[in-house]
Amino acid sequence: MEKRVAVLQGDGIGPEVTAAAVKVLEVVARRFNHIFHFNYGSIGGEAIDQFNNPLPEETIALCESSDAVLLGAVGGPKWDQNPSELRPEKGLLAIRKHFDLFANLRPVKAVPSLLQASPLKEDIVQEVDMMIVRELTGGIYFGQPSRKTEASAVDTLVYTREEIERIVDKAFELARLRKGKVTSVDKANVLESSKLWREVVEEKRKGYPDIEVEHQLVDSAAMKLITNPAAFDVIVTENMFGDILSDEASVITGSLGLLPSASVRSDGFGLYEPVHGSAPDVAGKGLANPAAAILSAAMMLRYSFDMETEAAAIEEAVNTVFEDGYFTTDLAGRTDRAHSTKEWTDKVIDEL
Amino acid sequence: MEKRVAVLQGDGIGPEVTAAAVKVLEVVARRFNHIFHFNYGSIGGEAIDQFNNPLPEETIALCESSDAVLLGAVGGPKWDQNPSELRPEKGLLAIRKHFDLFANLRPVKAVPSLLQASPLKEDIVQEVDMMIVRELTGGIYFGQPSRKTEASAVDTLVYTREEIERIVDKAFELARLRKGKVTSVDKANVLESSKLWREVVEEKRKGYPDIEVEHQLVDSAAMKLITNPAAFDVIVTENMFGDILSDEASVITGSLGLLPSASVRSDGFGLYEPVHGSAPDVAGKGLANPAAAILSAAMMLRYSFDMETEAAAIEEAVNTVFEDGYFTTDLAGRTDRAHSTKEWTDKVIDEL
Ligand SMILES: CC(C)[C@H](C(=O)O)[C@@H](O)C(=O)O
Ligand SMILES: CC(C)[C@H](C(=O)O)[C@@H](O)C(=O)O
Numbered sequence: 001m002e003k004r005v006a007v008l009q010g011d012g013i014g015p016e017v018t019a020a021a022v023k024v025l026e027v028v029a030r031r032f033n034h035i036f037h038f039n040y041g042s043i044g045g046e047a048i049d050q051f052n053n054p055l056p057e058e059t060i061a062l063c064e065s066s067d068a069v070l071l072g073a074v075g076g077p078k079w080d081q082n083p084s085e086l087r088p089e090k091g092l093l094a095i096r097k098h099f100d101l102f103a104n105l106r107p108v109k110a111v112p113s114l115l116q117a118s119p120l121k122e123d124i125v126q127e128v129d130m131m132i133v134r135e136l137t138g139g140i141y142f143g144q145p146s147r148k149t150e151a152s153a154v155d156t157l158v159y160t161r162e163e164i165e166r167i168v169d170k171a172f173e174l175a176r177l178r179k180g181k182v183t184s185v186d187k188a189n190v191l192e193s194s195k196l197w198r199e200v201v202e203e204k205r206k207g208y209p210d211i212e213v214e215h216q217l218v219d220s221a222a223m224k225l226i227t228n229p230a231a232f233d234v235i236v237t238e239n240m241f242g243d244i245l246s247d248e249a250s251v252i253t254g255s256l257g258l259l260p261s262a263s264v265r266s267d268g269f270g271l272y273e274p275v276h277g278s279a280p281d282v283a284g285k286g287l288a289n290p291a292a293a294i295l296s297a298a299m300m301l302r303y304s305f306d307m308e309t310e311a312a313a314i315e316e317a318v319n320t321v322f323e324d325g326y327f328t329t330d331l332a333g334r335t336d337r338a339h340s341t342k343e344w345t346d347k348v349i350d351e352l
Numbered sequence: 353m354e355k356r357v358a359v360l361q362g363d364g365i366g367p368e369v370t371a372a373a374v375k376v377l378e379v380v381a382r383r384f385n386h387i388f389h390f391n392y393g394s395i396g397g398e399a400i401d402q403f404n405n406p407l408p409e410e411t412i413a414l415c416e417s418s419d420a421v422l423l424g425a426v427g428g429p430k431w432d433q434n435p436s437e438l439r440p441e442k443g444l445l446a447i448r449k450h451f452d453l454f455a456n457l458r459p460v461k462a463v464p465s466l467l468q469a470s471p472l473k474e475d476i477v478q479e480v481d482m483m484i485v486r487e488l489t490g491g492i493y494f495g496q497p498s499r500k501t502e503a504s505a506v507d508t509l510v511y512t513r514e515e516i517e518r519i520v521d522k523a524f525e526l527a528r529l530r531k532g533k534v535t536s537v538d539k540a541n542v543l544e545s546s547k548l549w550r551e552v553v554e555e556k557r558k559g560y561p562d563i564e565v566e567h568q569l570v571d572s573a574a575m576k577l578i579t580n581p582a583a584f585d586v587i588v589t590e591n592m593f594g595d596i597l598s599d600e601a602s603v604i605t606g607s608l609g610l611l612p613s614a615s616v617r618s619d620g621f622g623l624y625e626p627v628h629g630s631a632p633d634v635a636g637k638g639l640a641n642p643a644a645a646i647l648s649a650a651m652m653l654r655y656s657f658d659m660e661t662e663a664a665a666i667e668e669a670v671n672t673v674f675e676d677g678y679f680t681t682d683l684a685g686r687t688d689r690a691h692s693t694k695e696w697t698d699k700v701i702d703e704l
Binding site for chain 2: 084157252
C-alpha cells in the first residue's frame, strides 16, 4: 500500500521522537512492501515562532492531503506567558476540532520489565490492560458560552445525542476486540449531560449483547483506577473526565514514557501522538525515550491503515527490547546502562 | 461551653458510626466540662421513606437551630432507581446549598500502622499529609442552565469572583496553620472559569506573602497525587475537580475508612461527615469502622466550636488505638483479630 503521513514534530523532544518513529516506519515499509510518504508541517510553539499561529493554514492543508498525522509534542516555557490564542496547546485543540477527531484512544498496559518503576504495588498493576476512550471534540472544551469578565466566568458543557452515540459505539467496537467489557464513566447523579450519556449507553448496549457494561461515577472511577485498575477493559467517557482519568491512568504502571495515543474519526483518518509532553529540559540531547512515538506509529498502522500485522510487529519488537533490558535514561533506573534515543531505536529496528 | 449538635444519621452504617461519634463526644464533654445537646433528624434514603423528601423541612429547621451538624452517610440500592429529586444524594446537595457550606475540607494523612493497606508503595505515601479544600456550593453542580432533552443536554459551570475569593482565602488561612503551601488546581489552558480562578489566586497570594503558591492543571494534579502525593500541603480547587481529586486522594494511603470531612461556611457553622459511603452490605452488623465519623466529630470541635485541645485529644486517642494494633474488620487485614464497632469505640474512649 501507498500512504501519505503528515509529520508534525512540534516542540522539545518532539522532533527526536518522531524521527525515531519515522525511521521505524521506513523499516516496516521495506519489510512489508509498502510506500509511506512523509511530509513535514508545523504545530505548537515552533509554529507560533514561524507563523504566529499554533496551527497554520499550511499545516491544515498538509494534513488534509494526508492519510494520517504523526505528532511529536507541543509546548514549553517559552510560550507559557503567551495570550491564550497564541499558546501551543491551542494548536492541538484546533487540529482535533478541525478534523473532527472525536475518539481519543489511550491504551495502558503493564510492561513486566518496567513494573519496578510503578508507584503502585506490583500485585495491583501487573494485570493492567485497559483502553481509555475519551470523547475529544465536545463537552466543556468547546461549548458556548465560554467567557469571562472581571466579576464572573462561565463555561458550558454540551453534548448532543449523536456525539455521545458515536463515541459509545467506538468503545463497544473496541471492547469486542479486547476483553469484552465497557465501563462508562459519568456523573449522572449531578449532571444532565451525564444522564443523557448514561441513557445512550443503555440504548447502545442492546446492539452489543456480548459486551459486559458497567456505569461508574467519575469520583468512584478515580479511586478504582488506583485500588483495582486491572478490573478495567475499555473505559469510555466525556472529554474533561477523559482528560483527568487518562492522565491518572497513565502513571499507574510506571510507563508514562511509553504510552501512545490515537485520535481518530470514523473514516480511518487519525492523529497519533505520544502521551508524554515535550520535555524541553531534555530536548536535543539524545536522551528522549522514543517508545511512545514508535508505539503511536504502530497505532497509526492499525487504526488508519488497517495494517494489523505490521502494527503488532512493531509492538512486539518494542516489547522484546524492553525484555532484553534495554532502556533509555528515563526508565533505566537502577539497571546497568541507559541507551540513547538513537541506540534504542536501532535496537527496535534490529528486532524488526 | 454549651453546644447544640444536629445528628443526621442517614442510611446504611450511618446510624452505627454516628452513634460511636456521639459516644466519644459525650466523653469529651465530661472530660472538658462542656455540654453538648444532640438532636436527631432525617436525611437521605430514610428521609425519603419517612417524608418523601431527602431533606425534609424538619431537618432544615433542626440544623438552623444547631451550632453544627454531624452526618453519617446517605444512599443505598433501595433508592437507586428513584427519580432524581427523590434520591438520597439530593439531600446532601440541598443541605450544602441551603446552609452555604462553601468550603469542603478533606485531610488525607498517612497512618504508619495502616500503610500496608495502601495500593501505593510505602516510600511514596509515608510522608503524605495534605488537606484538600474543595469549593462546594458553586460551579457545574449548581450552574444554570442545566437541562436535557431527547437530542441534547447542557450543564453550566459558573463562578463569580466572590465565590472564588472566599474559598481561596480559606485555603491560604489553612496553609498558614500547616506546611505553608497552596496548590491551586484548575484547567486554565481550556476553561474561562479556570482563568478567573487563577487570576483570583494570583491576587490573593499578595495578602499571604508567607505562603508558597503553585498552579497545577487538573490532569497533571491527578498524576502527581499518585507519583508524588507527599509534595502537597493544601490543594484548593473548584467543585467538580475537587470531587474527583479528593476521592482519588482518599485511597492513596489505604485508609479511606478513616477519612473525615468538614463542610463549613465563614461563621463557623458546619457539617461533618465521614468520606466513606453508607456501605449497606455491612450495615447493622456491628462491623462498621467508626474512625472516620469520630474524626469528623473532632473536626467539628476544631472548626465549629474552636476546641482545638479537645479535637487533638480525640485524634490522638484514635491514633494510639491504631498504633496499638486495634482494627475493625475493614482494616484488620492480615493482623490478629478484628474488633467490632463498639469494641473499637470503647478503646478510643479508654484512651481519652
Ligand atoms: C493541552 C491540553 C489542552 C490537552 C487537553 O486537555 O486535552 C492535554 O491535556 C491532553 O490531554 O491532550
Ligand atoms: C453524592 C454526590 C452528589 C457527592 C458529590 O459529588 O459532591 C459525593 O460524591 C461527595 O463527594 O460528597
